[in-house]
Amino acid sequence: MPDTAPATGPLIGRDRNWHPPAYTPHYKTSVTRAPQRALVALGSTLTEETGPAFGHSILGPLDNNLILNFTGQPAIGERIIVHGRVLDDSARPVPGVLVEIWQANAGGRYRHKKDGYLAPLDPNFAGCGRAITAPDGRYEFLTVRPGAYPWPNRTNDWRPMHIHFSVFGTGFGQRLITQMYFEGDPLIARCPIVNTVPSADGVGQLVAPLDMNAAIPMDCLAYKFDIVLRGRRQTRFENRLEGM
Amino acid sequence: MMQNLHQLKESPSQTAGPYVHIGCMPNFLGNTGTYPVDLGVSPMLDGALGQAITITGRVIDGAGMVLRDVMIESWQADAAGHYPGQPGADANVTGWARFAADFDTGFWTLHTIKPGRAPAPNGQLMTPHIALWIVARGINIGLQTRICFADEAPANAACPVLARVEHKDRIATLLAHATAPGTYSFDIHLQGDAETVFFDI
Numbered sequence: 001m002p003d004t005a006p007a008t009g010p011l012i013g014r015d016r017n018w019h020p021p022a023y024t025p026h027y028k029t030s031v032t033r034a035p036q037r038a039l040v041a042l043g044s045t046l047t048e049e050t051g052p053a054f055g056h057s058i059l060g061p062l063d064n065n066l067i068l069n070f071t072g073q074p075a076i077g078e079r080i081i082v083h084g085r086v087l088d089d090s091a092r093p094v095p096g097v098l099v100e101i102w103q104a105n106a107g108g109r110y111r112h113k114k115d116g117y118l119a120p121l122d123p124n125f126a127g128c129g130r131a132i133t134a135p136d137g138r139y140e141f142l143t144v145r146p147g148a149y150p151w152p153n154r155t156n157d158w159r160p161m162h163i164h165f166s167v168f169g170t171g172f173g174q175r176l177i178t179q180m181y182f183e184g185d186p187l188i189a190r191c192p193i194v195n196t197v198p199s200a201d202g203v204g205q206l207v208a209p210l211d212m213n214a215a216i217p218m219d220c221l222a223y224k225f226d227i228v229l230r231g232r233r234q235t236r237f238e239n240r241l242e243g244m
Numbered sequence: 245m246m247q248n249l250h251q252l253k254e255s256p257s258q259t260a261g262p263y264v265h266i267g268c269m270p271n272f273l274g275n276t277g278t279y280p281v282d283l284g285v286s287p288m289l290d291g292a293l294g295q296a297i298t299i300t301g302r303v304i305d306g307a308g309m310v311l312r313d314v315m316i317e318s319w320q321a322d323a324a325g326h327y328p329g330q331p332g333a334d335a336n337v338t339g340w341a342r343f344a345a346d347f348d349t350g351f352w353t354l355h356t357i358k359p360g361r362a363p364a365p366n367g368q369l370m371t372p373h374i375a376l377w378i379v380a381r382g383i384n385i386g387l388q389t390r391i392c393f394a395d396e397a398p399a400n401a402a403c404p405v406l407a408r409v410e411h412k413d414r415i416a417t418l419l420a421h422a423t424a425p426g427t428y429s430f431d432i433h434l435q436g437d438a439e440t441v442f443f444d445i
Contacts, residue, residue: 102267
């Protein structure tokens with residue numbers, strides 16, 4: 001089996017000490033939306049080990065270009081490339097999987113009817129993009145750097161600049177939504193959503209470094225954001241497990 | 245010191261936030277102009293075999309409030325219990341759907357076909373079920389649960405997954421109830437006395 005063949009084995013359980021817990025009271029909405037009963041542990045079944053597949057035919061030519069993909073006229077803001085790879089826990093690339101992103105515009109305003117922030121909409125910016133990873137797991141987007149914005153949590157909470165990521169693996173049990181932050185943003189350490197992640201190392205995994213080598217001179221800067229999906233157990237013995 | 249396992253940690257989850265529709269369901273939101281259609285509007289194509297069903301429900305928080313900003317994805321087998329991509333699977337069942345609560349009422353709806361029984365790893369058959377993945381503002385990591393069917397009592401009783409639920413009275417939280425032929429109701433309670441069973445899979 002080549003090194004890059006997608007894994008198909010059972011999913012390895014999530015490290016729930018690494019992910020945010022459900023109940024994180026400084027992020028106030030979590031208080032009434034967090035289950036109180038323990039999760040019922042279950043080894044993965046066919047249901048979680050299989051998942052939807054997306055072909056390149058779903059993509060339009062500008063789907064990963066948020067600067068142009070709404071009206072064809074350029075959005076206003078700091079032009080950046082956001083690129084990286086989708087990897088499994090053995091650092092193997094995960095090819096052919098869908099990556100979707102969404103974000104606010106350069107002023108921190110979302111094109112969403114529930115966003116009433118006073119910063120204006122950019123008539124040429126919708127704020128969504130999508131891509132399918134290449135054979136080496138790579139994806140890239142061209143966008144504008146989103147602005148920070150205030151939100152009604154504590155009296156003066158501001159989200160750091162961030163891009164939301166939704167990532168598919170090869171199994172439905174690998175579904176992941178997360179957020180990418182930007183190197184050096186002083187709001188990161190102050191954010192109660194960032195701080196739902198228990199460890200500093202975990203937070204660091206969500207901070208994209210400036211990547212000058214991927215920047216295009218006189219055109220745009222670049223940030224690198226690799227995404228790691230939960231792993232699958234490799235079959236080392238053929239013995240069938242007893243029970244589930 | 246010891247050797248390094250060379251294993252990477254999974255990227256930590258973060259909430260999908262209140263504006264998840266911008267990225268995942270822009271046309272549903274009314275943001276037309278970027279994608280011709282939203283992905284996952286249906287888990288099947290015309291001609292899918294099996295019983296057509298409609299499941300409707302709400303997601304309710306620990307204070308009894310209905311979530312109007314929740315997004316749900318579903319994944320299921322075809323009528324014979326085969327997942328898309330498996331040999332013999334119904335080519336008209338894509339299996340995956342994505343739907344959101346109505347912004348005003350909080351009701352969500354899934355039009356699909358009733359899945360068949362798929363095997364668990366030990367070879368026993370699982371009861372017909374639809375896996376759900378639930379994300380929203382205030383949910384830090386997507387919640388995993390299953391819709392099973394109250395009218396599949398023998399299969400439910402023999403299901404090795406439902407057997408894993410130690411508190412048997414909680415199995416009822418995983419059952420959709422028929423309200424009319426082919427129509428089911430399934431509410432999800434995030435917290436409290438009626439709390440839905442969520443899985444760590």
